[in-house]
Each structure stands twice: as structure tokens, then as C-alpha cells.
Amino acid sequence: MTTNKSNIIYTITDEAPALATQSLLPIIQAYTSSANINVETKDISLAGRIIANFPKYLTEEQRINDELALLGELAKTPEANIIKLPNISASIPQLQATIKELQTAGYNLPDYPEEPQNEAEQSIKLTYAKVLGSAVNPVLREGNSDRRAPGSVKQYARNNPHSMGAWSKDSKSHVANMASGDFYGSEVSTTVSGATDMRIEFVDAAGNVSVLKEKVALEDKEVIDASVMSKKALVEFFEQEIEKAKEEDVLFSLHMKATMMKVSDPIIFGHCVKVYYKDVFAKHAATFEQLGVDANNGIGDVYAKIDRLPAEKKAEIEADIQAVYETRPPMAMVDSDRGITNLHVPSDIIIDASMPAALRASGQMWGPDGKQKDTKFTIPDRNYAGVFQAVVDYCRENGAFSPTTMGTVPNVGLMAKKAEEYGSHDKTFTAVSDGVIRAINVANGDVLLSQNVGEGDIFRMCQTKDAPIQDWVKLAVSRSRLSNTPAVFWLDENRAHDAEIIKKVNQYLPEHDTDGLDLRILAPTEACKHTLERCGNGEDTISVTGNVLRDYNTDLFPILELGTSAKMLSIVPLMNGGGLFETGAGGSAPKHVQQFEKENHLRWDSLGEFLALAASLEHVSQFAENPKAKILADTLDAATAKFLEENKSPSRKVNELDNRGSHFYLAMYWAQALAAQTDDAELQSQFAPVAQALNNQEQKIVQELNDAQGVAMDIGGYYFPNVEQASKAMRPSETLNTILSTLL
Ligand SMILES: NC(=O)C1=CN([C@@H]2O[C@H](COP(=O)(O)OP(=O)(O)OC[C@H]3O[C@@H](n4cnc5c(N)ncnc54)[C@H](OP(=O)(O)O)[C@@H]3O)[C@@H](O)[C@H]2O)C=CC1
Ligand SMILES: O=C(O)CCC(=O)C(=O)O
Ligand SMILES: [Mg+2]
Numbered sequence: 001m002t003t004n005k006s007n008i009i010y011t012i013t014d015e016a017p018a019l020a021t022q023s024l025l026p027i028i029q030a031y032t033s034s035a036n037i038n039v040e041t042k043d044i045s046l047a048g049r050i051i052a053n054f055p056k057y058l059t060e061e062q063r064i065n066d067e068l069a070l071l072g073e074l075a076k077t078p079e080a081n082i083i084k085l086p087n088i089s090a091s092i093p094q095l096q097a098t099i100k101e102l103q104t105a106g107y108n109l110p111d112y113p114e115e116p117q118n119e120a121e122q123s124i125k126l127t128y129a130k131v132l133g134s135a136v137n138p139v140l141r142e143g144n145s146d147r148r149a150p151g152s153v154k155q156y157a158r159n160n161p162h163s164m165g166a167w168s169k170d171s172k173s174h175v176a177n178m179a180s181g182d183f184y185g186s187e188v189s190t191t192v193s194g195a196t197d198m199r200i201e202f203v204d205a206a207g208n209v210s211v212l213k214e215k216v217a218l219e220d221k222e223v224i225d226a227s228v229m230s231k232k233a234l235v236e237f238f239e240q241e242i243e244k245a246k247e248e249d250v251l252f253s254l255h256m257k258a259t260m261m262k263v264s265d266p267i268i269f270g271h272c273v274k275v276y277y278k279d280v281f282a283k284h285a286a287t288f289e290q291l292g293v294d295a296n297n298g299i300g301d302v303y304a305k306i307d308r309l310p311a312e313k314k315a316e317i318e319a320d321i322q323a324v325y326e327t328r329p330p331m332a333m334v335d336s337d338r339g340i341t342n343l344h345v346p347s348d349i350i351i352d353a354s355m356p357a358a359l360r361a362s363g364q365m366w367g368p369d370g371k372q373k374d375t376k377f378t379i380p381d382r383n384y385a386g387v388f389q390a391v392v393d394y395c396r397e398n399g400a401f402s403p404t405t406m407g408t409v410p411n412v413g414l415m416a417k418k419a420e421e422y423g424s425h426d427k428t429f430t431a432v433s434d435g436v437i438r439a440i441n442v443a444n445g446d447v448l449l450s451q452n453v454g455e456g457d458i459f460r461m462c463q464t465k466d467a468p469i470q471d472w473v474k475l476a477v478s479r480s481r482l483s484n485t486p487a488v489f490w491l492d493e494n495r496a497h498d499a500e501i502i503k504k505v506n507q508y509l510p511e512h513d514t515d516g517l518d519l520r521i522l523a524p525t526e527a528c529k530h531t532l533e534r535c536g537n538g539e540d541t542i543s544v545t546g547n548v549l550r551d552y553n554t555d556l557f558p559i560l561e562l563g564t565s566a567k568m569l570s571i572v573p574l575m576n577g578g579g580l581f582e583t584g585a586g587g588s589a590p591k592h593v594q595q596f597e598k599e600n601h602l603r604w605d606s607l608g609e610f611l612a613l614a615a616s617l618e619h620v621s622q623f624a625e626n627p628k629a630k631i632l633a634d635t636l637d638a639a640t641a642k643f644l645e646e647n648k649s650p651s652r653k654v655n656e657l658d659n660r661g662s663h664f665y666l667a668m669y670w671a672q673a674l675a676a677q678t679d680d681a682e683l684q685s686q687f688a689p690v691a692q693a694l695n696n697q698e699q700k701i702v703q704e705l706n707d708a709q710g711v712a713m714d715i716g717g718y719y720f721p722n723v724e725q726a727s728k729a730m731r732p733s734e735t736l737n738t739i740l741s742t743l744l
Helices: 015-035 046-053 067-074 092-104 119-129 151-159 231-248 264-276 278-283 285-291 299-306 311-327 351-360 382-398 466-483 496-511 524-536 547-562 590-599 607-623 627-645 659-676 681-696 698-707 723-730 734-741
Strands: 007-012 038-043 081-084 145-148 174-176 188-191 196-204 209-218 223-229 251-254 333-335 364-366 372-378 411-413 428-430 435-441 447-453 458-464 487-490 519-522 542-545 569-573 579-583
Touching (some): 007 015, 007 067, 015 590, 015 607, 015 627, 015 681, 038 067, 046 067, 046 092, 092 299, 145 466, 145 547, 174 382, 188 447, 188 496, 223 435, 223 496, 231 251, 231 372, 264 278, 264 458, 278 311, 285 299, 351 372, 351 547, 411 547, 447 458, 458 496, 466 487, 466 496, 466 542, 487 524, 519 524, 569 607, 579 607, 627 659, 659 698, 659 734, 681 698, 681 734, 698 734
Parallel strands (some): 007 038
Antiparallel strands (some): 145 569, 188 223, 196 209, 435 447, 569 579
16 A cells, blocks of 8 residues: 555444544535645444455445555554544454444345354354454554653643542452462463474374464564463352452452453353353253353344244243342343343453543442442453452552543553464464363474463463563663653563563663663552552552553553543654554443434543644654644643543533534534744634634534534434434534534
């Protein structure tokens, strides 16, 4: 893909951010056209990715290019300048719903074959696997991550603190994790010497060898590791903790990352579903087998499949599910009004957002009665569970953090080239029987790593390449220097993988000027305690972490500090010189779309988009030597600061300022800043009348935007909305639209 140096790619994604784009992008395009910057869109939505992968089934007009693949290539070039909004990482139920919507819209796509019966179905399933789970971010993230709250955003939170639920010293909430038999306990790791290929194979108890993965290329000096989650230990753990939750009188809750960890975590989730609802699964085993119920898709899959049964049988199973709640501890709920539990769908409770939300709400979740209650946060594996327990302990002891006084915790995250666990899904396997799974060096037949496995155990291998580690160490030093802030590497010398990474950190740190910097290495739980102490004292600390803690920490600290991770600056300096500017650190906020459909109010906060756009324009100004881009970036920064000062973020309530109104204010402040600057007379004269018009019409525009609300809104689809309808819905102010059109 070739691009003009002043090209910016703006991604079309899903749900709330995709709706917000219908309103914000026309403003961005109108403003940037004045600096010869072309803001082009690329569709990486879930529906778009499905369409792109099945050309054979579609008409000529329906086919679209695989724009994700194009962007993946672009991300490896110095020209890349991509603004990436959050997208859905689909679970199977979400994928099926999207396929259905597309079929209804006339797209002749095949159904998702849950249990393929022949080769053709197997191939369809494999193609759908390409769009399942976290299939976008790892492709674009050809760099490490730098996520932080800009000074103006942090100051805004200090001046306008969000609510924080009070903590009780008697809180019974706690994190439950396994004591053995998990990934943490079994991990082995090594650093590869010399580029080679590896093969992953399974050896059964009788010595028969079968190949699980033919070939994985290994680079010189990369770190590889292998670990196993024992099914037996996991199931026993769930049994015990579910029983204990009842005795302890707390809600039972499970926190996984079934999207990023799309192979291992749905299986772990499925075991929990089968244990919690074991009476139902035992009594109806034959029926479930016949219906093809898959517990990995949650108890919701039972509800979906029993629809096909005669009414009487269906009612019996439903009654049996209800009876489970009499004997089991109360579940943490996703939606207590509709009886949706935390075990309904694996994509409803995603650990990075769900744990901080609970920690912010007095360490509690919502029970079946719609009331908050202390909770057992079940996080089976020990690798990162201790981090959340450290927050629980700190808040129980010291009370909730105060957004007015707490410090800030930016993150430098190791992410490039599918680093660590988040690149493991193509090397994750369930053992079909007892035996050994091992990685063989294809060049000489040596065993690189091996693990004993029992039937049903989950084996996984991770890769972490050397160049990204070097880049990450460099980024950590430079962020620490530039922001004059101590930095802690969250690495556990007792964990095999981390021990290899620590060797590299110690090797690469001396290559940089670290004079006077406070850099240290602490195991994650200790690092978290240290950081929390400092945070409570108003001190800032950079967390330098691997890929998983990058994800967790960049929701955890922003949600405590700012109320949401939507306000984060989220930059990925691409290793080949380009820039990927992610917006916020959160997701696509399905709850916001529900509200939008119900009452035409979108509470999505686009602050992350504003910050990303300013960083992207700054990148254009440097890369393309475009001085107008620099002015656009600086004035956008000024406008964003004013936007915060004036408190123009969307309200949560209908008929008040929403996402669209917040975009109007940004546009007005941006035009004012452009009209006020004197470095570029052309821009000044272009924007003076725009600023004037927006100013004069402020009342009218806000009225038009707010009056449109309060009615149900149909945009012709959820995963595949009608673009014209969505655009019309998101641009209800004719006055604003007319003023913007004068710039084009
Ligand atoms: N970078 C990416 O592409 C990411 C994608 N995802 C995907 O997003 C989906 C939903 O994930 P989930 O775990 O529910 O997390 P989300 O971050 O989407 O939502 C959690 C809550 O965070 C708040 N929130 C998030 N973003 C904003 C925003 N811009 N403005 C205001 N509030 C915001 C909302 O709280 P409230 O309702 O209280 O207003 C929201 O309900 C999944 O499909 C997931 O895979 C998740 C993370 C990152
Ligand atoms: O890609 C995903 O599924 C989620 C990514 C995410 O949560 C993050 O990077 O913070
Ligand atoms: Mg995240």
C-alpha cells in the first residue's frame, strides 16, 4: 500500500466508537483538508472483516478488500500514520450474531460450523477463526506501547473528581487463585541461540508422536516459554472456590480475557460453567450432547440451543438452571434485570475493564438482587492475580483512592510482534490424552522445551522477540527521562519467562544513559504495592510491563485516576518509524449502544480520539515536513485543554450534551484557536469565519443536537448498521453541517 506522506488512516470499527466516528470524522476531514492532509478510512469492523474473508460467497458489489491485512503491511513501513479506534474482539456468540445480521442483509455467508462435519465445513470454520477474538490489534501493533494521561487530563480529573465507592475495613472481597497446577507454576523458558524453526508435537503414553504445529520460525535471541494449566487442578479449584463463596457469603465472579486469549480462556471459562451448573450438565448430558451445547460459549449457549426443544423439555431445563441458584453462591451479574450472569457469555466480563470497575465500586459487584455485594474475584492463574489482590488489600486498609490527590501511573508496555501470552493462540493446544508436549528444534532435533500433560490440560507456548525487548527498554528509559518519573519493571525473578526477560533488561539498560534515573525491577505484586503506596502519596510511577500487564494496568490505573480509560493518550511508536495512534485504552462500550438505540443519546467520550488525532497530526508535521499540520496539532491541543476546562464531555443522561455535542464544542474551540494563531495567515483567514459562525450559532446547534434525543433510534443494524442511517442519526444539526461544509 503506498500512501502520500500527509495521509492519515482513520479506522472504521464497531459499536460506540463507530457511531462516534459518523459525527467526528466529517469535522476532522473538514479541518485537515485545509492543510492538505487526506484522512482516509479503512474498515476493520467485525462485519467488514467477515465480508472481506468470504469473497466466494458474495456478489461483486458486496465484496470488499481485506483492509486489515493492508494496514498490517502499512504498519511495517515508515509511512504509517494510523488512528486506531477500539474494535470488537469477537466471541463465538458475537460472531454468530454478526453472520446472522449479514445474512439478513442479503449476504449469502455460510453459517458458522460449530462442529464441522466435512472438509468444506472445516475450512469455513478456519476462515471464521481468522476474525475471532483479538484479531485486529496484534496485526497492527508493530511497536511497543506508551499509554499515559496527559497533564491537562490529569488536572481535569483532580479538579472534577469522579465518584469512588467507599471501602470498608470489613470488606470480604478477595481474589481467588490456584496454588499449583497453573501456567505460573509450570512455566519453563529459554532464550534461543541462532535463528531456527521449531515444531510442536505431542507424544502419547505409548510413545506415538503427532505433530501439533509443523513450523514456527524462531529468531536469534528470542525468548520462548511453555506452560500448562492442569484441567484436574483447575476443576478442583473451581469446585472449592464456588463452595467457599457460599460459606463466605460473597458473590462468585470469574475474570478472564477470552478475547485476547481466544484459545485458552474460553476453555477455562467453560470448565467454570460446567462446575457451577454441574447438576444441569449431569442431568441433561445426553440432550446437551445431541444439541451440541458448548459450555465454552457460556450458559447462554444452553439457552440458545434449548430453543429447538419441545416446550416442555425446554421448561424443564430452564427450571433446572434456576434450581442451581438455590444451591450455589449468588453470581456476580452482568445485567440483574435480565438475569444475565457473569457466566452467560465469555465476552461480557473482560478482566482488564471488569476488575477496575469493581475496585472503583467499593470492591463489589452486582448480585442477582440488583444490589452491590462483596465478591470473590476468581482469577485462576497466579501470574497476575496478585496485582489485583494488592489493590484490594491497599483499599481495604487505606480506603478508596482520591482522584484529587492520587499520583499517576503511565505504562510502557512490551507488545510488538505479538509478544508473550497475547501471541500464543496459534501455539495453544488441549492435550487429547496423557503424554508430553514438546518443542523440537527442527535443525538438529533437540528438545527446546517440554511439558508433561494430562488429558484436557491446556498447553501454551509464547514468543518474545529480542528487537521488541530492546525497543521497550529504550522506551522505558526515554519516558522516565522525559517525564522525570521513576519507572518500575514489573518482572518476577521466580517466574521462568520473566527471569529470561530480566537478564535482557540488565543487559540492555547499560546501553542507555540512565544517570540519575530511578529504575528498578520488582515482581508484579510487589511492584503494584510499591506503586499504590506512591500513588496514595500523590507520587507518579511508570509501570514498565509485559503485554498482559500493559493491558490490565492501562485500564486499572486510568479507571481509578480518571474514571475511565477513554481519556488516555495511547501511542504505539512503530518500530519501523511509523505511528499507530490508538484511542483511549478501553473498548467499544456495548452498553453505550444500547442506550443510543433506546433513547438516541450516545455517552461515548471521544477524548481519546482527540488526543490520538493531535499526536497523529504532530507525526505528519515531522514526517512530511508539513508546517500546517503542526499548527493543526498545537491548536487541537489547545482546543482539547479548553474542552476539558469547560467540561464539555458527554453527559450520561438523555437530552443533555452527548457525544455529538461534545464534538461541536471541540470543533468550535479548535476553530477559535486556529483563528487566533498568527503563524499561518491562510489558516487564520480560513477559520476566522468558521469560528465566528460556530460561536454565533452555539445555542441553536446545541439545541438541535439535544432536541434530537429522547426517542428510540434505529440505524438498520447493530454489527452492520446502515451507513446513511447512522450518519444521519449522528449529524442532526443542519446548522453545524452547513458551517462545516464551507470548509470543503
Ligand atoms: N483497543 C481495543 O480495540 C479494545 C477492544 N475491546 C473490545 O470492546 C468490547 C467491550 O469490552 P469491555 O470489556 O466491555 O470494555 P469497554 O471499555 O468497552 O467498556 C467498559 C466501560 O468503560 C467505559 N468506557 C469505555 N470507553 C469509554 C468511552 N470512550 N467513553 C466513556 N466511557 C467509556 C464505559 O463505562 P460506563 O458504561 O460506565 O459509561 C463502558 O461501559 C469487547 O468486544 C472488547 O473485545 C476492549 C478493550 C480494548
Ligand atoms: O484486542 C483486544 O481484544 C483488547 C485490547 C485491549 O484490551 C488493550 O490493548 O488494552
Ligand atoms: Mg485493555
